Amino acid sequence: MPQVLNSSYEELVQKAQELFWVKGYKGASVKDLAEHLDVSTSTIYNKYSKEMLFLDSLIYYNQTCSDPFLKGLRDNTDGIESLRQFFYALIDALLDKSFPRSCLMVNTVVELRNENPDVVKLYDQYFDNLVTSYNVVLDKAIEVGEIKHPEKRDEYSQFLLGVIFSLSILFKINEPDELRQFVDEQLAFIK
């Protein structure tokens, strides 16, 4: 008799994402997943596969965590100050227990690198979205005259892509004040 699932697929993805966030892709075994999702291992092997649940977890992450976070940034009209608030919020999120192991996308970049082409496609979407958002903010900063070299906008947004990655490693060994100072100094570089 086929097993009756107690949860919808979206609920399963949501739960799977929690586990991948804590354990990473390789650290989460099919057995762990089955226990966490309250289904049998054969359901995962036959019906979904670990990889499918992982890819959908990343998509779910982009939609529910990263997209709303970036939309907030784009809608802000405070120029450089909005970037500062954005990075400060990221620091709080990194240090907050409710955000288990820094950004799921960044963790995945570090863990899987370019091993899986489907995952690489998702990185590209994520980084395009980030650069677009940074550009929107930099344009506003340029409008109010905060940036001395407006012609360098694209170089600056590329540079800012690195901030999340630096923070995702530095927060493990630095104090919150040092991290905020790091952000302030990074932003001073582009003024």
Place this chain on the structure above:
Amino acid sequence: MRYKEFNRNRVLEICLSLFWQHGSGGVAISDIVEATNVNRFSLYEEFDNKEGILQAVIDLYRERYSNAKLALLKESGATLEVLTNFYLSFLNPNYKYEGCFIIHIGTELADTDPVVKAKLKKYLSDIETLISGLLQTDPELADHHKIYAKHLVGLFCTSMSFCLIHSEKERLDHITNSIKIITSKHQKHASSTE
């Protein structure tokens, strides 16, 4: 004694390769036993536990793979070029371990394992000291060597994660662009209204 030293490094090299591929969470003692052909009692005798093995692997990586790259920061030449070569030395696609194991494992474990955290901190602080030393030899950059070095370490973290998923050209672009933006701060500040 000599035989044991050799044996220890052989085991650690195999473990490095396992940890590199699967992360610490993805490697069980049984995997290590299988890959090294050393039984778990001998492993525990030498290293106490899996954490002990991992710590020894980090030390071996520094000694055998990382220190030669860190030494590039002591080479003579144009400062920005020396820096670029340093970053790129970790990113050679033909290289067995593309990226940096200590950043890699630190990202996974520094939150939960205080020894790994201490090793990551020491590693990045050693790199910062070396970069600082390099910048102090350059009259153009010496004045602000501290702040530059701090942010060039930030760039090191970025290079060992973000850059890995990009093509060689994109890596080089990101690194040279970032070095330029960080080290041109002083010139801009001189005429800044702030």
